[in-house]
Amino acid sequence: MPSEIKLVNVPALGKTAGYSHLAEVRGGRTIYLSGQIAVDAQGQSVGTGDFTAQARQVFENLRLGLESVGLTFNAVVKLTVFLTDMQYLPQFRAVRDEFVNTAQPPASSLVQVAALVRPELLIEVEAIAAAP
Template sequence: MSKSAVSTDAAPAPVAAYSQAVRKGNILQVAGQVGIDPATGTVADGGVAAQTRQVFANLRAVLDAAGATLGDVVMMRAYLTDTAHFAEFNEVYNELVAHGGEVPPARTTVYVGLPAGLLVEIDALAVLD
């Protein structure tokens, strides 16, 4: 079973040697997405809430390019730069992953250093039909 790269101009282009997502069989791993608007190349203005919304826009764009949706995601890993951002991040996250009663994905949240004003990054693992 071979693997294939997924890419879209509707999410920020990789800045190193990695794919926006890779599919092998019915497994799709989406690389970490950050709060950069792909149209402007700038970080979303408005703190962790605005960046989280942009992250989800980017995740959805990559999932869509692979023929998937947030409903196919079984695991997300969230990376925050500051523990003080957790409550605000979690509020937006909960709003964006609530799918009318669908089971939310499993999630891990860790605190890390991210480059150049980025406050949040999320990657996703999806299982496709």
């Protein structure tokens, strides 16, 4: 992780489950990745009915976006996650942990939503990354 990025867990805010309380970024550039859904390069849905497959595609799409500007998941300082059902939380965490630095995970928010842009979708994730 670049030295200009500091991920912090504040003891007074309690223990976290796979995320940091805050991210401090000094200097450099900030990249905002739009919410990614489980679609392939042709815009076709991936993993219909399979949350884990959808989550993996979403994180692959985020990885591709980061790569396009010369970054990796180590540059991600914030994730915002939208799930259609909280029952998917364990599977989400398992897939997320394949991609992020679990020793210093990004700050995160997670909400349950009634629906996403396509009815077959179960997850959407947007990201903010910082680079020197």
